[in-house]
Amino acid sequence: MKKAEVVFIPTPGVGHLVSTLELAKLLINRDNRLRITVLVIKFPHTAEVDVYTKSLPITDSLHVINLPECSIPPNTPPSSSMNAIVEAQKPNVKQAVYNIITGSENGVLSALVVDMFCTTMIDIAKEFSVPGLVFFTAGIASLGLILHVHTLFERDNVDSTQLLQQTELTIPSFANLFPINSLPNFMLRKEWESFFMNFAGGLKKADGIIVNSFEELESHAVHSFSSHPDLPDFPIYPVGPLLNPEPKTKGTVDSGDIIKWLDDQAPFSVVFLCFGSKGSFEEDQVKEIAFAIENSGVHFVWSLCKPEPKGTMIAPSDYPLSELDSLLPEGFLDRTAEIGKVIGWAPQAQILAHPATGGFVSHCGWNSTLESIYFGVPIATWPLSAEQQSNAFELVCELKMGVEIALDYRVEFGGGANYLLTAEKIKRGINSVLDKDGAVRDKVNEMSEKSRKTLLEGGSSYAYLVILVKRLTTTLD
Structure with a gap:
């Protein structure tokens, strides 16, 4: 049987690779005429992606090719390093695509x-005369x-300096006026301007965009693409939620211990604090979090990671116990031993899925947001x-599915945070997110149901997937 060959190119890094593999599996499960090859670009000196690719079942429909590693000039600034790696890999990608078709x-x-x-x-898709999605x-x-x-930057000659003079x-794609101080860093910093223009300009060259989201969750945003003249008119395919399976790496804590501890807690009574694979804080902020937890008196699981050395791209690591003691307020671990756990790496999906978990203090990374809703x-x-x-901002103000600790806290690349969040503010957020009868919890429960049904027949993501598969298999008709 003839197959439609689709080549996937994920960004270097585990987060993007894992959701790419989930999308690939979703597509080949939907239509056995698809064959997908994933070309893996690695950051120099990282082995963690191998853990994922080696665990994949070897099938006729899904291939993984590790591209040769490329080095980039040593003084490349952070804002250009991703682009430099991708550019350096272009000849390898071209060769791999050529090998596939011949x-x-x-x-x-x-x-x-x-x-x-x-x-x-x-550009490579154009050279081979196929759609670039x-x-x-x-x-x-x-x-x-x-x-x-x-569009504002390009058409209206607005720049980051002018943006910062406005408030909204x-x-x-947002129903409410959007606050300037909730814009991503790369739109507000002069030194990231060329990165942003290349990144956003590149998106506009696409023949369509597949999104890890679903229409029931972001209906206003989905409809804005077909109704607003300022947005590109290419097709978008919301086919999510594509949830990450459990990470294959482990920290110093056995996840079984955490789950056993959660088994002994009352339903919805535990707050889970976790800030993603790159989330960490300076010592003064860690202490404020500890005071907030202790003063709130709630039961908790806190995933606390050690910051990477300044100016590096190494992921944060787990604290050795000896360092934890001196980092946290004196006696904190003893006083909270009965009501909580301070851990390093966390089995996030397992903790969120546990009936004892009632609230999630999160950095709002999109994968974490989707898991939390699910x-x-x-x-x-x-x-x-x-x-x-x-x-x-979307969770709190648009969807009414989150409570605010902060909407504008940000950590500068290679630097510190823009301000210190006080224990009082964190405590208010913790108490509020655990409210068992609140409107926010009702909204989340309702969306949780929809997120489980959207990829089944009759759901919007199922329908978009059918349209996408039809487009990918037209070469066979």
Whole structure:
């Protein structure tokens, strides 16, 4: 049987790779005429992606090719490093695509699906005369925000300095006026301007965008794409939620112990604090979190990571116990031993799925947001970087599915945070997110139901997936 060959190019890094693999599996399960090859670009000196790719079942329909590692010039600034890696890999990608179409597998190249940060690869799709689709791993409102601000920069000659003189913006993909201080860092900093223009301009070159979200969740944003003249008129395919399976790496804590401890807690009584694989805080902020937890008296699981050395791209690590003692307020671990756990790496999906978990203090990364909604756990928002501020605003102000700890907290790249969040404010958020009878919890429960049904027949993501598969298999008709 002839197959439609689709080549996926995820951004370097585990987060993007895992959701790419989930999308690939979803597509081949829907239509056995698809064959997908994932071209893996690695950051120099990282082995963690191998853990994922080696655990994949080897099938005729899904192949993984590790591209040769490329080095980039040593003094490349952070804002250009991703682009430099992707550019350096172009010849390897071209060769891999050429090998696929001239191989003996009897397939027809039907599309390149490139990650949101690999859009310069769309040029390669054009060279092979196939559609270049983008896989956007954040939400649809976020996509609309990026595209619209790019239009303001390009068409209206607005720049980051002028943005900062305003307090709010009208953004088509948001129903409410959008606060300037919830814009992503890369739109507000002069040194990131060329990164942003390349990134957003690249998205506009796509022949369509696949989004890890679903229409029932972001209906206003989805409809803005078909109704607003300022947004590009390419098709979008919201086919989520594509949830990450459990990470294969482990910290110093046995996840079984955490789950056993949760088994002994009352339903909805535990607050879970976790800030993603890159989330960490300076010592003064850690102490404020500890005071907030202790003063609230709630039961808790706190995933606390040690910051990476300044100016590096190494992920945060777990604290050794000896360091934890001196970092936290004196006696904190002893006084809270009965009511909580301070851990390093956390089995996030398992904790969110547990009936004892009643609230989630989160950085509002999009994967974490989708998981939280899926498992019906309200979020107290504490964004750190990337597009997390706009996700926090969307959760609290648009969707009414989160409570606010902060909407504009941000950690500068290679620097500190813009302000210190006080124990009092954190405590208010913790108490509020655990409210058992609140309107926010009702909203989250209702959306949790919808997120479980949307990929089944009759759901919107199922319908978009059918349209997407039809497009990817037209070469076979």
